[in-house]
Amino acid sequence: xxxxxxxxxxxxxxxxxxxxxxxxxxxxxxxxxxxxxxxxxxxxxxxxxxxxxxxxxxxxxxxxxxxxxxxxxxxxxxxxxxxxxxxxxxxxxxxxxxxxxxxxxxxxxxxxxxxxxxxxxxxxxxxxxxxxxxxxxxxxxxxxxxxxxxxxxxxxxxxxxxxxxxxxxxxxxxxxxxxxxxxxxxxxxxxxxxxxxxxxxxxxxxxxxxxxxxxxxxxxxxxxxxxxxxxxxxxxxxxxxxxxxxxxxxxxxxxxxxxxxxxxxxxxxxxxxxxxxxxxxxxxxxxxxxxxxxxxxxxxxxxxxxx
Amino acid sequence: xxxxxxxxxxxxxxxxxxxxxxxxxxxxxxxxxxxxxxxxxxxxxxxxxxxxxxxxxxxxxxxxxxxxxxxxxxxxxxxxxxxxxxxxxxxxxxxxxxxxxxxxxxxxxxxxxxxxxxxxxxxxxxxxxxxxxxxxxxxxxxxxxxxxxxxxxxxxxxxxxxxxxxxxxxxxxxxxxxxxxxxxxxxxxxxxxxxxxxxxxxxxxxxxxxxxxxxxxxxxxxxxxxxxxxxxxxxxxxxxxxxxxxxxxxxxxxxxxxxxxxxxxxxxxxxxxxxxxxxxxxxxxxxxxxxxxxxxxxxxxxxxxxx
Numbered sequence: 001x002x003x004x005x006x007x008x009x010x011x012x013x014x015x016x017x018x019x020x021x022x023x024x025x026x027x028x029x030x031x032x033x034x035x036x037x038x039x040x041x042x043x044x045x046x047x048x049x050x051x052x053x054x055x056x057x058x059x060x061x062x063x064x065x066x067x068x069x070x071x072x073x074x075x076x077x078x079x080x081x082x083x084x085x086x087x088x089x090x091x092x093x094x095x096x097x098x099x100x101x102x103x104x105x106x107x108x109x110x111x112x113x114x115x116x117x118x119x120x121x122x123x124x125x126x127x128x129x130x131x132x133x134x135x136x137x138x139x140x141x142x143x144x145x146x147x148x149x150x151x152x153x154x155x156x157x158x159x160x161x162x163x164x165x166x167x168x169x170x171x172x173x174x175x176x177x178x179x180x181x182x183x184x185x186x187x188x189x190x191x192x193x194x195x196x197x198x199x200x201x202x203x204x205x206x207x208x209x210x211x212x213x214x215x216x217x218x219x220x221x222x223x224x225x226x227x228x229x230x231x232x233x234x235x236x237x238x239x240x241x242x243x244x245x246x247x248x249x250x251x252x253x254x255x256x257x258x259x260x261x262x263x264x265x266x267x268x269x270x271x272x273x274x275x276x277x278x279x280x281x282x283x284x285x286x287x288x289x290x291x292x293x294x295x296x297x298x299x300x301x302x303x304x305x306x307x
Numbered sequence: 308x309x310x311x312x313x314x315x316x317x318x319x320x321x322x323x324x325x326x327x328x329x330x331x332x333x334x335x336x337x338x339x340x341x342x343x344x345x346x347x348x349x350x351x352x353x354x355x356x357x358x359x360x361x362x363x364x365x366x367x368x369x370x371x372x373x374x375x376x377x378x379x380x381x382x383x384x385x386x387x388x389x390x391x392x393x394x395x396x397x398x399x400x401x402x403x404x405x406x407x408x409x410x411x412x413x414x415x416x417x418x419x420x421x422x423x424x425x426x427x428x429x430x431x432x433x434x435x436x437x438x439x440x441x442x443x444x445x446x447x448x449x450x451x452x453x454x455x456x457x458x459x460x461x462x463x464x465x466x467x468x469x470x471x472x473x474x475x476x477x478x479x480x481x482x483x484x485x486x487x488x489x490x491x492x493x494x495x496x497x498x499x500x501x502x503x504x505x506x507x508x509x510x511x512x513x514x515x516x517x518x519x520x521x522x523x524x525x526x527x528x529x530x531x532x533x534x535x536x537x538x539x540x541x542x543x544x545x546x547x548x549x550x551x552x553x554x555x556x557x558x559x560x561x562x563x564x565x566x567x568x569x570x571x572x573x574x575x576x577x578x579x580x581x582x583x584x585x586x587x588x589x590x591x592x593x594x595x596x597x598x599x600x601x602x603x604x605x606x607x608x609x610x611x612x613x614x
Contacts, residue, residue, distance in 0.1 A: 037382070046460070047491070048460040048490075048491055048492065048493075049386070049460060050386075050416035050457065050458045050459075050460075051416065052385055052413060052414030052415060052416055052457050053414050053415065053416075054411065054414045054415075055411065057414070063416070064416070064417050064418065067416040067417055067458070068417065071458075074490070074491055075489075075490070077491075078488075078489060078490070078491055082488070096560050096561070099560075099561040099562075100547075100559065100560050100561045100567075102561075103543045103544045103547045103561045103567075104544065104547040104548060104551055105544075106544035107543075107544035107545050107546075107547045107548030107549075107551075108548055110544060110545065110548075111545075111548055
């Protein structure tokens with residue numbers, strides 16, 4: 001009697017176990033068929049396909065791994081596509097930005113050559129043509145620089161040098177230019193030595209681009225450059241009291257070819273700030289901008305100290 | 308892979324006497340954002356509900372991922388994420404707990420799926436706040452987090468920015484765009500606001516009184532939204548010289564050897580044409596393009612306009 005009861009109980013437990021295993025097997029088979037489908041789909045190029053798994057699934061890890069592989073190839077593919085598109089956009093805007101000034105340059109020179117204008121007017125025409133030619137030259141130089149940076153082909157020469165000394169040297173070159181534009185300037189650079197690893201050419205370029213930007217676009221009467229340093233990082237602030245940048249434009253100013261003045265007659269080339277940003281990030285630093293309309297703009301560069 | 312992620316064929320919905328959706332053929336292409344535009348009650352939600360099997364189809368067919376949804380629901384629906392009207396969450400649980408329930412039910416493509424989804428929409432993970440205490444904006448965000456929890460290939464979003472403040476709208480718009488651009492998702496989105504769709508969609512379908520009036524790519528529509536004077540002349544350099552010197556036009560762009568665009572449509576074209584001809588520049592054509600998208604929509608909806 002006792003024995004029978006035990007036997008029955010064991011049988012029941014065995015049945016339950018078998019039932020549980022069968023259910024598991026069924027779930028695994030279902031999962032396998034899903035995995036098979038998904039893999040076929042992924043193989044056909046649908047890298048968005050995912051296999052979903054529950055916490056308790058035996059196949060969980062396999063599913064997660066398949067998804068990870070699909071996700072990473074997907075993001076690589078998308079990156080590639082995006083850089084192709086960026087390149088195409090660059091070519092289009094490039095052709096427009098060169099064609100228009102070039103056409104009018106030719107127009108001015110032809111007028112001079114055909115003696116359509118004489119005397120003072122002729123001289124004025126030559127001056128305008130010259131200006132346009134210089135602008136084109138600057139644009140092409142900046143563009144090549146940007147393309148080199150973007151493609152990662154720029155070679156940097158990092159060296160440990162005194163950032164304060166370097167900043168003073170750069171500003172020394174700027175003082176005559178600022179004065180000739182009737183700009184009041186205020187330069188605050190610590191007297192002490194601050195040794196850090198930078199590429200001096202790149203650092204010079206960053207400050208030059210920011211200052212050039214103020215000169216061309218801001219209409220400011222005053223410029224300040226302030227350098228402050230801690231054990232961890234150097235903070236360089238370039239501020240002006242010009243017309244400022246609107247809140248709608250501000251998030252985009254570091255984008256290549258973005259120009260706040262939306263008419264095509266704008267001076268600059270929309271590359272200066274995006275080059276500055278690239279160069280700052282090469283130094284593992286950050287650059288940000290704050291602005292109040294009609295009150296001025298402040299650019300803040302943070303460079304980590306490195307030796 | 309089939310050419311379309313969603314394709315409907317003569318999709319029709321009749322409620323009693325009233326035809327809500329009448330013989331609609333929409334075509335959603337992979338990796339693109341398709342905007343369904345129409346006034347409230349035009350039939351947008353009904354179309355989405357029929358695609359998702361939330362309401363029976365009166366007649367017509369729906370193919371998703373190249374398969375008819377009838378009989379393939381179990382294979383198709385796990386690959387879609389959707390928000391239709393207000394999503395059903397448990398009010399007495401937190402956002403994280405709500406998502407964890409859905410994660411258990413549906414399965415996830417990777418560990419930490421809940422945390423990831425919350426990060427994408429900018430909600431805190433493991434926050435103590437109950438769903439019933441959420442603001443409308445937070446509820447919408449949680450709805451979107453729920454829709455992307457299983458990293459689906461296709462998202463169907465019914466007026467996802469409804470009830471959000473302007474900043475919230477901009478944020479939601481940005482991450483919908485990111486999902487498409489950075490992660491290659493296909494998205495079907497509905498809205499009754501033209502400007503909203505214009506900013507977001509790659510393709511657009513216009514629904515009015517249950518009828519699809521027009522289906523077209525945004526690129527083609529942009530061509531109907533232009534404001535410039537196209538000038539075809541024999542000598543572009545000379546023409547640009549005349550424009551600059553005589554009319555002080557600076558906002559123009561050279562298109563090719565014989566054409567340029569003037570972006571100020573208020574210019575006195577009669578005077579410009581005359582000046583060009585007098586100075587031996589043949590004007591082949593001058594055409595003012597001054598159309599807006601709103602005008603175009605008014606025209607196709609028979610004068611009533613869209614929003």
